Amino acid sequence: MVKPTAIHFPNLTVWLRVALAACLSLPMLAWSATSIDAVRYWPASDYSRLTLESSKPLTYKLFTLNNPERLVIDLENVEPSAAMQELAGKIGSGDPWIAGLRAGMNRPGVMRLVLDLRGEVKPTVFSLKPVGEYGNRLVLDVYPAKPQDDPINAAANGQIPDSKPDNKADIAKAEPVKPNVTAQIDEAPSSDKYIRLEKPGKKPQFQMARLITVVIDPGHGGEDPGAHGVNGTLEKNITLEIAKRVKTKIDALENTRAVLTRDSDYFIPLAERVDKARRLNADLFVSIHADAFIRPDARGSSVFMLSEHGATSAAARWLAKKENDADMVGGVNVGVQDKNLARTLIDLSQTVTNDDSRRLGKAVLSEISDVNRLHKGHIEEAGFAVLKAPDIPSILVETAFISNPEEEKRLNNDAYQDKMASAIVAGIKKYFASNPATIRAKLALSACVILPGSYPDWLLEQMATT
């Protein structure tokens, strides 16, 4: 066990609320040790997450150590368990932020986890109450400390000022700091979104074409599996497969790129998915899901847009609640994120965006009707949190019913996934072709000179045929 030599706080994030809860629960815990029943770990490029599940809430202390960079969590009243023994072997390889983990009893009743880091990080820890099949969870998210090289976003986000190094190990004195969830953008700087068209025979020097950005959001992920098929298919895996196919097809289009909200199996809060699209100044947002219903005979694909005044049907309301529960299941610091989103949304009219979302939804729905039967013949509306970007046309595609055994089989089928992805892309192309004004508006915002030649060829072709 490494003896702490110097302790400082610049990146220490402790949630006052959690600390308070921990203090309150301490007297009860003092009498009986808790065991860690399950450990889950999700390394990813945005952030890495470690989840410890226990029968009782865990009391912990988190602090960082330098030279080399380490993150230490002391868990009080925790006894050694098989799950903890397994933990060390699970962590490190392929993780961009955590190099390895050691666990052991630090002193009687205190288990210490030491995470060896690959560099400076911003950790955040929070507790989740039992929900569904999950027990009490202590969640550690390890974010990179330094935001990517994106001056516009850095300014907009207001970077967290580093506090002065402090040698005291009393973490209760550390200020709770908002996790800098906006700092892990892995996309290129905004200025790279504009590329020069070099068409032969034209004078391109004043002509700029803006890269069209489509954000594709594979629903669920990590701790949140989404819906289950009777044969064990998990929605989170299907959504990622289809989303990746959509991305490949969009990236193949000239001057157009797709960015995934997640590219592997990890959880992203709903608000963060929306924020990511907004930071990218995305032209469109498409969330991909696979439906489930209590009745196994429910079937067909659906396309949803955000409802203006609540869900249009009881079923839509039910579904919206289920999808919005993702944050509860997947694990999110409820409160801070919600307030942020709420502030952004207040006083912003979504009328124009909703009209565009409807057009986008119709275009996608009509393409999907060639691939699968439709659950309803029209766009449905519901209060999905993930569709709430006030300025980005957004739709949610329920690709099929994973709860229907026949459709579950199709969702696992390569050809079906590919056809579904092609249909979504065809709908997107159709939408852009019939709504070039959408792109133009974004261009105007970017103070670019608009010339017909600034549209990519695939769009000009599509406009000619639509």
Ligand SMILES: [Zn+2]
């Ligand atoms: Zn879903």
